[in-house]
Amino acid sequence: MAASNNRKARNGGLRRSTPAQRASIVAALMGLMALSAPRPAFADLKLCNDTASRIGVAIGYTEKTGEPSSEGWWTIASQTCEVLLRGGIPSRLVYVRAIDYDRGGGWSGSTKLCTQKGAFAITGIRDCATHGYESEGFMEVDTGGSKQWTIRLSDPEKQGDGGS
Numbered sequence: 001m002a003a004s005n006n007r008k009a010r011n012g013g014l015r016r017s018t019p020a021q022r023a024s025i026v027a028a029l030m031g032l033m034a035l036s037a038p039r040p041a042f043a044d045l046k047l048c049n050d051t052a053s054r055i056g057v058a059i060g061y062t063e064k065t066g067e068p069s070s071e072g073w074w075t076i077a078s079q080t081c082e083v084l085l086r087g088g089i090p091s092r093l094v095y096v097r098a099i100d101y102d103r104g105g106g107w108s109g110s111t112k113l114c115t116q117k118g119a120f121a122i123t124g125i126r127d128c129a130t131h132g133y134e135s136e137g138f139m140e141v142d143t144g145g146s147k148q149w150t151i152r153l154s155d156p157e158k159q160g161d162g163g164s
Contacts, residue, residue: 043088043147047074048081050154053102058120059084060095060113060138067124070113070138075101081150088147095138098153107153109139 049055058072069090076082095113099106112135114120114128128135143149 043086044083045085045089045094045148046081046083046150047076047096048150048152049076049078050152051100052078052155053100054078055106055153056099056101057082057084058097058113058115058136058138060097060111061085061089062091062093063123064090068113068126069121069123070095070115071121072097072115073099073119089143089149092143092145094141094143094149094151096141096151096153097136097138105156107139108137111138111140112136113138 045059047057047059055076056073057076058070058074060068060070063069074082074084095109095111097106097108097113097115112128114122114125114131114133115136116122116133120133122133125131125133141149141151
């Protein structure tokens with residue numbers, strides 16, 4: 001009897017678990033660890049086309065070296081979103097130019113960046129014409145330094161004055 005009481009005292013009065021119970025405990029702990037594990041950060045620049053048309057999109061930004069970069073053209077179907085840059089936005093200010101392929105017109109601004117008719121990625125060029133590129137106006141988007149941002153383009157008649 002004394003040996004039995006000593007054994008209880010050493011293991012806190014708990015009985016030994018069976019292999020099936022240990023497997024259940026391990027599975028539960030693994031599940032808890034998966035829930036608390038750090039998740040990968042999703043840092044992307046996404047553009048949503050809230051229009052009734054297909055649009056072509058080009059973007060611009062400043063590289064870490066200070067050089068201007070522009071790239072495009074993504075074709076984005078009506079009522080869909082596309083990730084344009086993965087892994088973080090390279091600069092606080094991003095520039096967007098979009099063309100409405102179906103109805104004409106588009107979105108532009110006063111910041112001039114280089115483009116060309118087909119797909120392109122242009123870095124470090126400030127004088128577009130000298131290098132055979134077009135110089136086109138892009139609208140400025142201030143991301144506030146966020147590494148993840150979504151830009152939404154909508155039909156002009158849906159934009160309103162900001163009220164609900």
